[in-house]
Amino acid sequence: GAVVSQHPSRVICKSGTSVKIECRSLDFQATTMFWYRQFPKKSLMLMATSNEGSKATYEQGVEKDKFLINHASLTLSTLTVTSAHPEDSSFYICSARDLDRVIGTSGSYEQFFGPGTRLTVL
Amino acid sequence: GENVEQHPSTLSVQEGDSAVIKCTYSDSASNYFPWYKQELGKRPQLIIDIRSNVGEKKDQRIAVTLNKTAKHFSLHITETQPEDSAVYFCAAKSGEYGNKLVFGAGTILRVKS
Numbered sequence: 001g002a003v004v005s006q007h008p009s010r011v012i013c014k015s016g017t018s019v020k021i022e023c024r025s026l027d028f029q030a031t032t033m034f035w036y037r038q039f040p041k042k043s044l045m046l047m048a049t050s051n052e053g054s055k056a057t058y059e060q061g062v063e064k065d066k067f068l069i070n071h072a073s074l075t076l077s078t079l080t081v082t083s084a085h086p087e088d089s090s091f092y093i094c095s096a097r098d099l100d101r102v103i104g105t106s107g108s109y110e111q112f113f114g115p116g117t118r119l120t121v122l
Numbered sequence: 123g124e125n126v127e128q129h130p131s132t133l134s135v136q137e138g139d140s141a142v143i144k145c146t147y148s149d150s151a152s153n154y155f156p157w158y159k160q161e162l163g164k165r166p167q168l169i170i171d172i173r174s175n176v177g178e179k180k181d182q183r184i185a186v187t188l189n190k191t192a193k194h195f196s197l198h199i200t201e202t203q204p205e206d207s208a209v210y211f212c213a214a215k216s217g218e219y220g221n222k223l224v225f226g227a228g229t230i231l232r233v234k235s
Contacts (some may be wrong), residue, residue, distance in 0.1 A: 032221060043164065043211060043227045093165060093181070109225065113158075113165040 002028045002098045006114035013084055014122055020080045021117045023094030029074035030096035038091040050077040084121040092117045124216040128226025135202050137235045145212035145226050147193040154215035155195050157186060159208045176227040202233045
């Protein structure tokens with residue numbers, strides 16, 4: 001099956017610093033990747049849709065200047081949490097769409113999730 | 123936009139019994155409904171999905187039913203096993219031409235042996 005990796009798996013940083021998280025599709029090309037945030041015992045909240053070669057589309061309430069997304073290639077998207085604060089501590093998960101796995105006629109493409117990155121801001 | 127509600131939030135069943143989790147969605151244009159299983163600290167894994175042109179789909183002990191008129195879909199797990207214990211999320215693809223998934227709040231399933 002399709003594999004999505006994330007790096008780092010865990011990161012602890014001081015308040016005010018920036019943290020970059022990488023999401024890679026290892027064995028397929030992904031024109032679209034999604035970034036989610038998940039609080040403990042909560043659901044996945046979509047933060048933004050990352051499109052290769054164009055600007056990301058942010059969900060309502062997500063600060064684009066704080067959560068910088070760059071989708072520089074068909075296999076890599078990065079999320080940078082700028083000037084991190086303790087309230088940014090969370091589990092960040094990316095997912096990627098596999099162009100070759102079209103699901104019937106729905107127009108959907110199967111999404112594969114990365115293992116997540118646990119961010120702790122002190 | 124799409125809104126997905128999921129019930130119950132927690133579900134405890136005895137090993138061997140069945141478990142049912144229900145979700146409703148608001149956007150009548152949504153046409154793809156996956157279910158994910160997430161173990162603690164791990165990534166969500168797709169376990170089954172259904173498209174709007176199908177009413178029911180089954181894969182061994184897992185089945186999903188969809189009622190487009192009522193805009194609800196359900197996950198059914200039969201002969202539950204302790205390894206089924208996890209958090210389960212339903213999701214709906216937002217809009218006819220959208221490509222993003224909107225997730226339900228999740229159900230913590232505990233299978234007691």
